[in-house]
Amino acid sequence: MSNELLIILLSPLIAGVLAWVLDIKGVRELIGLVGAAVPVAYLAKLYSTVTNEAITYSIKVSGFNLGFQLNTITWYFAAIASLVGLAMALGMVSTSKSSYDWLFALMSYTGVLGVFLSQDFVGFFLFWEIMTFASFMMVLKRNRHESLKYFVLSVIGAYSMLIAIGILYAKTGALDFATIGKVLYMDASLGTIGTGETALIFGLLLAAFGVKAGMFPLYVWAPGAYSENDQSYTAFFSGVLSKAGVYGFLLLYMLMFYKLYAALGTFHGHMTFAYIIAWLGAITVVVASFLAVLQEDIRKLFAYSSIGQVGYILLAFGIGSGLGFAGGLFHVLSHAVFKGLFWLVTAAIILRTGKTQFKDMGGLAEKMPYTFAMGMIAVLSLAGIPPMAGFASKWLIYEAAISAHMPLVAGSIFLGSALAFAYVVRFLYAVWFGQRPSDLEDVKEAPLPLLIAMTVLAIPNVLFGVAPGIVTGYINKMLGGEVVTGNYYKLVTPTGTYNALLIAIVLVIGLAIAGLVYLYGAKVRKIKVTNTYQSGNPVTEEFNLSIRKNFYRPLAEALGFWLRYSWDRFYERLAGVVEDFADTLRESSYNGNVQSYSWYLAIILLILALWGVL
Amino acid sequence: MISVYYFGAISLILIGLYAVLVKKNLLKILIGLSIMETGVNLLLISIGYVSGRSAPILSEGIGPNQAVDPIPQALVLTAIVIGVATTAMALSVAMLIYEKYGTLNIEEIRRLRG
Numbered sequence: 001m002s003n004e005l006l007i008i009l010l011s012p013l014i015a016g017v018l019a020w021v022l023d024i025k026g027v028r029e030l031i032g033l034v035g036a037a038v039p040v041a042y043l044a045k046l047y048s049t050v051t052n053e054a055i056t057y058s059i060k061v062s063g064f065n066l067g068f069q070l071n072t073i074t075w076y077f078a079a080i081a082s083l084v085g086l087a088m089a090l091g092m093v094s095t096s097k098s099s100y101d102w103l104f105a106l107m108s109y110t111g112v113l114g115v116f117l118s119q120d121f122v123g124f125f126l127f128w129e130i131m132t133f134a135s136f137m138m139v140l141k142r143n144r145h146e147s148l149k150y151f152v153l154s155v156i157g158a159y160s161m162l163i164a165i166g167i168l169y170a171k172t173g174a175l176d177f178a179t180i181g182k183v184l185y186m187d188a189s190l191g192t193i194g195t196g197e198t199a200l201i202f203g204l205l206l207a208a209f210g211v212k213a214g215m216f217p218l219y220v221w222a223p224g225a226y227s228e229n230d231q232s233y234t235a236f237f238s239g240v241l242s243k244a245g246v247y248g249f250l251l252l253y254m255l256m257f258y259k260l261y262a263a264l265g266t267f268h269g270h271m272t273f274a275y276i277i278a279w280l281g282a283i284t285v286v287v288a289s290f291l292a293v294l295q296e297d298i299r300k301l302f303a304y305s306s307i308g309q310v311g312y313i314l315l316a317f318g319i320g321s322g323l324g325f326a327g328g329l330f331h332v333l334s335h336a337v338f339k340g341l342f343w344l345v346t347a348a349i350i351l352r353t354g355k356t357q358f359k360d361m362g363g364l365a366e367k368m369p370y371t372f373a374m375g376m377i378a379v380l381s382l383a384g385i386p387p388m389a390g391f392a393s394k395w396l397i398y399e400a401a402i403s404a405h406m407p408l409v410a411g412s413i414f415l416g417s418a419l420a421f422a423y424v425v426r427f428l429y430a431v432w433f434g435q436r437p438s439d440l441e442d443v444k445e446a447p448l449p450l451l452i453a454m455t456v457l458a459i460p461n462v463l464f465g466v467a468p469g470i471v472t473g474y475i476n477k478m479l480g481g482e483v484v485t486g487n488y489y490k491l492v493t494p495t496g497t498y499n500a501l502l503i504a505i506v507l508v509i510g511l512a513i514a515g516l517v518y519l520y521g522a523k524v525r526k527i528k529v530t531n532t533y534q535s536g537n538p539v540t541e542e543f544n545l546s547i548r549k550n551f552y553r554p555l556a557e558a559l560g561f562w563l564r565y566s567w568d569r570f571y572e573r574l575a576g577v578v579e580d581f582a583d584t585l586r587e588s589s590y591n592g593n594v595q596s597y598s599w600y601l602a603i604i605l606l607i608l609a610l611w612g613v614l
Numbered sequence: 615m616i617s618v619y620y621f622g623a624i625s626l627i628l629i630g631l632y633a634v635l636v637k638k639n640l641l642k643i644l645i646g647l648s649i650m651e652t653g654v655n656l657l658l659i660s661i662g663y664v665s666g667r668s669a670p671i672l673s674e675g676i677g678p679n680q681a682v683d684p685i686p687q688a689l690v691l692t693a694i695v696i697g698v699a700t701t702a703m704a705l706s707v708a709m710l711i712y713e714k715y716g717t718l719n720i721e722e723i724r725r726l727r728g
Contacts, residue, residue, distance in 0.1 A: 593721075598635050
């Protein structure tokens, strides 16, 4: 029994190393695929066991006892990771030509599984760093500047976590989650750990997990790292690695909930610490969604969109009610599948056209029909159109925000969703419809492995959309109570009911009617750009009416004041100031004059002498 | 009351230090280093002195209890050799510097070196 956990954990890493060492075209792809598929198979096999009892495995490594556990919560996260991991491996068969990619992509896969399965901070931190290192290497190969940004922020996060672990160890004397949780739970009433220290641990862990999740204002690494990468790997990077941060927030709740509640108290009827998380999530949603709307590069658009969507999850966790957790956990799944799908679609587009800007795209729907269909599913799911997984999870988050009486937070979700619709519509029209640029005439459909990969991720989008009860039923098991009731097709919360099957049926009927009208009723007529009018004036050929370029410029102009502020620029300026300061310090003291060094020595000796005398 | 040996030795060190810190001529700095080294050696020797005892050479009538501390003497013997070696090396460096820059003023040398 226990060996299975080890197989799940290590098979991607072993496969990655083998693929890297052998480096034979065809063989490395096969090994990589098998390595990525093994965790899926084992996790599927262990599903029925896990729902009854947790599977644990522990190993002693140089004096540390590393514990791993597969329980309802870790199974959920690991299963999502392995599903997207399999899709990533399938996609990489088409997009990646180097064994370097296989090694580090699969290494980060193992890292992520380790983070989810670890039951103590030693293993957690170890795998966290493996994951960070491997993803850093993936970015490093493509873009040094972006990788450096990712590296610096990751290091800040890692050290924050290490300090927090150190404090927790000093205070509780334990490194495993179970003991820490128990000690902190008891300390909530005893209060031996002070408010300041509790707040410090909270802040440090917030920074540590926030970096990985792309939380405001620590998200600046994400757009660069997500876009300057192998796009199939980005499906995993953005879909699953960001969930490691989300899982960290969940861990924060599991370990410190009562302690934080007792130490930090409440604010306007909400728990203070959860309130902070909720607001950081809400700000992330709004800021990232606005920035996503304004992007001119497909990859950048989805990078910002990914940050925004993870913001929803943080916000949902921040609401802190059972419904909030249910929504957040559901959104973990739906974000992983729709954003993974998006990145695979992007991979296919970039692979076949070699272009990344919206202005070079257009009319690809006829050339890549299957990819278009998959992209359509992803768009519907992200925008939250009913029979898709994205709707069910967002609906739960809305319900949670409304029933928790957080109108402003709920408002930010509404705004974020409206903006999400704005940018996916742009993706839809600019890439798939409209006039095709002449150099895209001989674009072919995406290669077969990539199509299979997209299908792997499209199925859960539709399946869990039409039958959201499958997921909420499992989430009820995770949360240990009937948070969301109903059956497979119907979700019932204290404030509302959502019948997915009914809506799906209505939608299919509606589409069928529209299709009939299109086929038999409507006259289809091709029009030129000049056939359009703008405010009563005819438009000339030169005038750019296309959705492909600067379509949301009016929005950018309206937001001009806010866009002057950028965290990216702020961090760059901060780095500049630090560098200048260090330079000045160095030049004024290290001046090349031997005599001044003698002076330093003499002064230090004098100080030491005085110190000795005093 | 501080012993005159200590006072003298520390004064020599300080005089040497003064030369090193303030003088601009390279040779004067080296002289300062030499003086400082002499002061250090004297200080070490005077630390080992025990009033009224003789040199630590075991011979007729002089046992281990009648001798001063021998360890500083061994130490100073080593230090003198090291001092001479460093001085010789520093002087050769000073010669090379003079050949290259044509001056022994350290500020001048810095300027010429850029």
